Amino acid sequence: MHEFDTHTTFRSHAPGYWPAEAMEQWHDHRWQLRNRIDSLADLEAKLVLSDEERAGVLLAGTKLAMAITPHFFNLIDRENPDCPIRRQVIPRIEEGWNAPEEMADPCGEDHHMPVPGLVHRYPDRVLFLVTDRCASYCRYCTRSRVVSGVGEQQLETHWEAAFRYLETHTEIRDVLLSGGDPLLFSDAKLDRILSRLRSIPHLQFLRIGSRIPIFLPQRITPELCDMLKKHHPLFISIHTNHPRELTLEVRDALARLADAGIPLGNQSVMLRGINDSVEVQKALVHKLLMCRVKPYYIYQCDLIHGSSHLRTPVASGIEIIEGLRGHTTGYAIPQFVIDGPGGGGKIPLNPNYVIDSSPSHVTLRNFEGNLFEYPNPSPIQPDDLLSLRHRALAKAR
Numbered sequence: 091m092h093e094f095d096t097h098t099t100f101r102s103h104a105p106g107y108w109p110a111e112a113m114e115q116w117h118d119h120r121w122q123l124r125n126r127i128d129s130l131a132d133l134e135a136k137l138v139l140s141d142e143e144r145a146g147v148l149l150a151g152t153k154l155a156m157a158i159t160p161h162f163f164n165l166i167d168r169e170n171p172d173c174p175i176r177r178q179v180i181p182r183i184e185e186g187w188n189a190p191e192e193m194a195d196p197c198g199e200d201h202h203m204p205v206p207g208l209v210h211r212y213p214d215r216v217l218f219l220v221t222d223r224c225a226s227y228c229r230y231c232t233r234s235r236v237v238s239g240v241g242e243q244q245l246e247t248h249w250e251a252a253f254r255y256l257e258t259h260t261e262i263r264d265v266l267l268s269g270g271d272p273l274l275f276s277d278a279k280l281d282r283i284l285s286r287l288r289s290i291p292h293l294q295f296l297r298i299g300s301r302i303p304i305f306l307p308q309r310i311t312p313e314l315c316d317m318l319k320k321h322h323p324l325f326i327s328i329h330t331n332h333p334r335e336l337t338l339e340v341r342d343a344l345a346r347l348a349d350a351g352i353p354l355g356n357q358s359v360m361l362r363g364i365n366d367s368v369e370v371q372k373a374l375v376h377k378l379l380m381c382r383v384k385p386y387y388i389y390q391c392d393l394i395h396g397s398s399h400l401r402t403p404v405a406s407g408i409e410i411i412e413g414l415r416g417h418t419t420g421y422a423i424p425q426f427v428i429d430g431p432g433g434g435g436k437i438p439l440n441p442n443y444v445i446d447s448s449p450s451h452v453t454l455r456n457f458e459g460n461l462f463e464y465p466n467p468s469p470i471q472p473d474d475l476l477s478l479r480h481r482a483l484a485k486a487r
């Protein structure tokens with residue numbers, strides 16, 4: 091099979107690298123969590139590491155923990171040291187080096203927290219950091235200062251103060267639950283949080299940001315979906331970076347969410363050597379649509395400490411949008427954004443399609459490079475209006 095076929099085809103990943111008991115328990119999300127690969131010994135028992143990876147794993151214990159679900163680990167191509175799955179979750183020594191432009195809190199979230207755990211940066215919506223734990227840890231995580239619990243800071247969520255803030259700030263209409271990964275909570279706990287939010291009349295719209303459907307699709311149980319659908323309108327943003335992440339198990343988990351009436355969007359992060367090509371991004375967005383997920387954002391990787399080996403030039407993201415717009419379905423095209431360093435919020439970036447602009451017209455370029463002039467509206471002349479009036483009067487007689 092050609093490598094590209096693994097991008098475009100949904101494949102199931104049988105538990106080939108685990109003991110016999112895994113065959114029986116593979117679909118139990120609790121088993122998956124209990125059996126995460128989270129130590130050097132665990133990892134070396136299953137994979138030959140490079141020196142750079144071994145050093146990276148040893149350093150990760152003081153920065154961002156390593157943990158990989160068996161499901162996601164099984165997607166690693168052991169023959170390929172540059173496997174795009176491997177590079178997202180296995181630490182490397184480069185993580186230990188902070189480039190001068192990098193920060194611990196690149197989106198300036200800590201300065202926009204009126205209550206610990208609640209980020210209020212945009213006028214009508216908030217980010218609610220409800221947990222610091224994830225099913226697996228992404229090596230470029232923008233919140234690695236708190237996520238996984240071994241970094242520089244601890245996440246403190248002041249629950250009651252956060253709910254009171256939301257109750258008294260009637261301008262807030264949209265709450266995004268994130269962290270960490272809220273879908274790691276039990277159904278009952280998540281239900282309590284969503285119910286409390288739903289008891290606040292001015293909150294119109296709830297969102298959950300989660301990578302669980304990708305790292306741990308077994309967690310998307312019918313019971314979870316039944317609970318979530320009580321809280322509509324509820325949207326979920328998933329996080330997928332490479333088409334190989336979209337396996338049959340993931341596709342089925344996403345179908346369960348979609349069947350529960352939950353609109354799904356995907357956020358991916360531009361990562362060097364992982365998804366920084368038009369070919370990979372096009373395969374990703376096509377597979378997402380087949381999973382009923384709208385490709386929503388491609389993020390320029392935030393300036394998080396230790397990420398320079400994974401970050402790409404800004405031009406790569408613009409080239410990818412250029413390679414998608416006009417070349418595939420409009421629904422498949424995400425918005426490329428940079429989160430303004432230090433707290434600027436999302437800033438959209440696009441290829442330049444406006445070549446020239448004047449009061450009378452704009453000159454535009456289409457996806458094939460052809461030029462078109464689009465005229466601005468012409469003012470109606472008084473003489474023309476007068477003659478129209480005369481004609482209307484004549485008809486009335």
Ligand code: SF4
Nearest residue numbers: 224227228231270301
């Ligand atoms: S799932 Fe999200 S919050 Fe968790 S480590 Fe990955 S990027 Fe960070």
